[in-house]
Amino acid sequence: MADILKFVDEKAQDLIQIADAVWNYSEIGFGEVKSAQVQADYLEKQGFTVTREAGGIPTAFAAEWGEGRPYIGFLGEYDALAGVSQEVSAERKPREEGGPGHGCGHNLLGTASLGAAVAVKQALEERGLSGTVRYYGCPAEELLAGKVYMAREGLFSDLDISITWHPGSINTVRLSSGTAMNSAKFQFFGKTAHAAGDPHNGRSALDAVELMSVGANYLREHVIKDASIHYVITSGGGQPNVVPAFAEVWYFVRAPRRDQVDEIYERLVNVAKGAALMTGTTFEIDFLTGCYNVLLNEVLADVMWDCLQKVGPPAFDEKDLEFGRKLAETFDKSMVENLRNSPDFQEFPELKEQVIHTSLLPPRGKGRSGGGSTDVGDVSWIVPTVQMSAATVPIGCPGHSWQNCASSGSSIGHKGMLVGAKTMALCALELIENPELVKKAWGEFKEKTKDSPYKCPFPQGKEFPLDRFFG
Numbered sequence: 001m002a003d004i005l006k007f008v009d010e011k012a013q014d015l016i017q018i019a020d021a022v023w024n025y026s027e028i029g030f031g032e033v034k035s036a037q038v039q040a041d042y043l044e045k046q047g048f049t050v051t052r053e054a055g056g057i058p059t060a061f062a063a064e065w066g067e068g069r070p071y072i073g074f075l076g077e078y079d080a081l082a083g084v085s086q087e088v089s090a091e092r093k094p095r096e097e098g099g100p101g102h103g104c105g106h107n108l109l110g111t112a113s114l115g116a117a118v119a120v121k122q123a124l125e126e127r128g129l130s131g132t133v134r135y136y137g138c139p140a141e142e143l144l145a146g147k148v149y150m151a152r153e154g155l156f157s158d159l160d161i162s163i164t165w166h167p168g169s170i171n172t173v174r175l176s177s178g179t180a181m182n183s184a185k186f187q188f189f190g191k192t193a194h195a196a197g198d199p200h201n202g203r204s205a206l207d208a209v210e211l212m213s214v215g216a217n218y219l220r221e222h223v224i225k226d227a228s229i230h231y232v233i234t235s236g237g238g239q240p241n242v243v244p245a246f247a248e249v250w251y252f253v254r255a256p257r258r259d260q261v262d263e264i265y266e267r268l269v270n271v272a273k274g275a276a277l278m279t280g281t282t283f284e285i286d287f288l289t290g291c292y293n294v295l296l297n298e299v300l301a302d303v304m305w306d307c308l309q310k311v312g313p314p315a316f317d318e319k320d321l322e323f324g325r326k327l328a329e330t331f332d333k334s335m336v337e338n339l340r341n342s343p344d345f346q347e348f349p350e351l352k353e354q355v356i357h358t359s360l361l362p363p364r365g366k367g368r369s370g371g372g373s374t375d376v377g378d379v380s381w382i383v384p385t386v387q388m389s390a391a392t393v394p395i396g397c398p399g400h401s402w403q404n405c406a407s408s409g410s411s412i413g414h415k416g417m418l419v420g421a422k423t424m425a426l427c428a429l430e431l432i433e434n435p436e437l438v439k440k441a442w443g444e445f446k447e448k449t450k451d452s453p454y455k456c457p458f459p460q461g462k463e464f465p466l467d468r469f470f471g
């Protein structure tokens with residue numbers, strides 16, 4: 001065990017440099033050209049065979065080393081978020097006003113997975129073990145798209161196990177499932193006219209968008225409680241005295257399970273049909289992506305929990321704690337209060353005393369869905385998957401925020417990242433050395449998926465709409 005942890009330590013400076021480079025680039029989904037390149041180049045130098053533009057997606061890549069089974073895949077991400085640009089400072093100081101930033105810690109996410117892949121390679125080499133290690137550079141997680149498209153191209157189909165993590169505020173193994181979702185733009189086409197001169201000749205596409213919203217808002221009452229529907233109007237016309245011939249609205253539909261999303265989404269499409277009929281317009285759907293809820297594997301979660309206990313929590317020093325304390329002063333007080341009353345804090349009161357998490361919590365979140373979605377979900381329905389989290393931000397740090405960006409670029413982020421890399425590497429090695437665990441994980445996976453095998457939500461043959469998320 002000790003040697004694989006040492007391999008990560010030997011590469012620690014390289015990993016910190018890569019994480020900082022990705023943090024500096026701050027590239028948003030499908031624009032992660034430099035972020036993917038810095039990682040792919042490094043893995044090539046470490047002896048991995050790199051496939052760039054994997055699946056025909058410009059900023060996706062796969063890097064592989066080794067021979068024979070098992071095939072162990074580490075999932076990495078490197079996309080930033082719009083609007084949360086921030087320096088490593090506890091005061092709000094954007095590096096670029098309104099610019100993107102790593103407010104979800106994906107600069108650490110991909111780099112830790114890469115570090116784990118490199119350490120496992122070294123362990124396999126030294127011990128002469130059979131096994132293939134692969135790092136997946138997955139773009140556009142924040143758009144819930146990268147891994148879905150990669151899944152459609154079959155890039156995960158031959159894996160025995162997939163391992164990943166997410167930077168966060170707690171050191172634990174994650175068992176919560178998130179939600180399945182669909183993301184689609186509804187485009188309405190009408191007829192323009194002078195809004196005062198000849199409105200009777202106009203057919204307003206904006207009216208259709210508004211009536212679709214009315215229908216969708218009535219629909220909310222008659223869907224399961226755990227479902228949610230969100231939308232933004234991305235185009236609503238130019239000026240009031242011109243009847244808009246074009247309008248567009250972008251919807252997310254979320255629910256705990258994939259089949260529930262399919263059902264609600266179909267009803268939403270009927271709402272759009274009704275809106276078009278009422279307004280004498282036509283519409284088209286630009287289906288951007290859809291993803292699964294996360295199916296976490298409990299056999300693997302137990303293995304990872306053992307590994308996390310061997311690695312231990314990040315060792316934050318007084319400087320980290322001081323920075324964490326200052327950042328925490330900027331957090332929303334009611335959010336922190338809610339957190340203090342949450343089940344985790346009731347069960348583990350020591351959390352109330354900590355600024356950054358410096359202990360470990362046993363696997364969390366079993367049976368919990370709700371909240372956001374992730375395209376890790378799709379991989380988890382193809383191959384048994386396990387996911388941990390390590391503290392890279394102070395407790396109570398809001399998600400997708402400038403505070404998260406600041407911490408992800410600091411030594412707090414670096415230390416959490418190294419715990420992630422070590423735990424994932426150790427977990428992979430355990431599985432390679434104990435093939436019966438892999439078999440057991442597959443037994444659980446087959447049982448859970450037997451009635452609903454993975455079917456990629458993004459249609460076969462359809463071109464990937466890489467430039468239409470913000471277009």
Ligand SMILES: [Zn+2]
Pocket residue numbers: 104105106141166
């Ligand atoms: Zn994230």
